[in-house]
Amino acid sequence: MKIYKAYNLHIASELEMPELTEADGEPDIVIEFGKISNNTIIQNNSGDYLFGEMPDIGKFAFQEGRKVIIEPELEVDESLLRVVILGPLLCVLLGQRGLLVLHASAVNIGGQAVAFLGGRGWGKSTLATAFHTSGYNVLTDDVLPVKITLQKPLVFPAYPQFKVWEDAAHSLGHNTDHLSFIYKNSPKFSYKFSDGFQQTPLPLYRIYVLDKGEEHQISNVQPQEAFVNLVRHSRAISSMTPQNILTQHLQQCTQLVQQISFRRFTRKPALEDIPELVKMIVNDVLETSKGKQEEKINV
Template sequence: MNIDSSIRMPDLISGGDGSDVTFRFGTLTDEYLDSVVRTPIIETPGCRVRVSEHAMSFDWPIIGKFLITEGRRVVVEPAPEALEEDLLPFLTGPAMIALLHQRGYLVLHASCVLVNGIAAAFLGAKGFGKSTLAACLYARGHSLISDDIVPIYFADRTPWTLPGYPRIKLYADSVVAAGRDPNRLPFIHRLIEKHSFSCPNDSLFGAVELGALYILDKDDSTSIEALDRSRTFVELITNTHAGHHLVRLNAQERHFRQCQELVCAVPSFQISRPHDFTTIDDVCSRLEQHIFDQKRTKSLRQPIFSDI
């Protein structure tokens, strides 16, 4: 997906000709937002949200207003005190999630890494270590596909995902676990205590076929076990970004269908492990071996790359 942006977005790889989405500055009055979105305001902590099938807006008083329409256009009016770099986490986070939903993707709250040639998505509750695991796998030589937002679409019943912004958002202790010095990494935002863990990969331009799902869980010991489809379906429903807005987006039926299709398309597993950074290397080693073994027995989808 090519983005034509007049808003500075460092670290993005230059795309080809043409654009799928435009990011622009503009004026967004409340009256204009009401006329475009045409639904009541939803008051959430720190943000006013409007949601309809083809338009969604966010209003953060100290950041600015964002309007996302038809899966093709994002307009931003910064707050008077906001810096341009303050906008990036909100553009690549909530605004991108809304845009992907509008474009018909299944938008998972997950991380995705190319491990031993298999595109593996890692899902789990907030704080279960998805991003930390992705960073540690990257530090071991594997390629980050995306962190936090994993968009899925289907072509001939085959699930594909798209590369995301080439960085992982990490707290300082996770940065240390991944072998870097947090004092050398910038914060993702001056008001947020997460660091920007850069993961450049110039070789990932287009879509990648998804090969496996791994659900993270906590336990006293480390194990990897196959997960049944019913449990996987529940995890996909639970770990979908903006799931509480799907009815207003008129996307609930499509969402259920996509989750069912994904459950049937790729194998899923549960990774149980102690919530302890001292065990992360062992978890990574076991995961690498598990994917190698599953790949050898042809249980996982071999990746195909596309310029879609």
């Protein structure tokens, strides 16, 4: 097994993961192949294991955030299997380890993590790639794990890869002839990078809830709406999620709403305006930070 580093964890995997950075250390998570039978499920129904299945991909058994056993379908595409491992499967393991896992990207602005929350196709990866092109360090492209603490919530960095649409890649100056698809017949390209990756955790300062509209606009989000969006855009929360993890998740969402600020970022679908969007967000973050500092001085 090779050992990799992602999400502030050492991950040992029987399947090679070229998307990840190799590392040394004792594994926190083990990914291995094995047979998952009905007897396996019956013998481990006390709660030690969580079982799942994806059509045409395989069966999975998750053990307390420390291990996932995979029984893949015959002839499943290896690149697609890696996408599933790095996405849904790791989301389950991160959730079992007590992290709040969101469908969001995040960048480093002024030494703090600023995140973009939204569904598929809402522009999370495009914004993260645009910030990277503009010289900002990126923490994560799609899976955002947050450690909720009594002080500041922390964002753990993922791995140095973007998943970008072809038109977005072109608009940001990337030649897709030099990029490969994430998996066979995927609509997105894989863009790997080394410089500009934030390798250490950062405190989470703000979440921008992405929306589409007729003009570019940043506005306030009320706490109740922020909570609804956190729940809506959570990763690995489904009908098979154990009640204790679901309860913990809702408590984490409530605490996060109380700890950080939320803003709605509405944009019209114009890729040529992306540099302007980066400036809008940076100015909004810096103006708010300056206002808070002045408030502290006046107090």
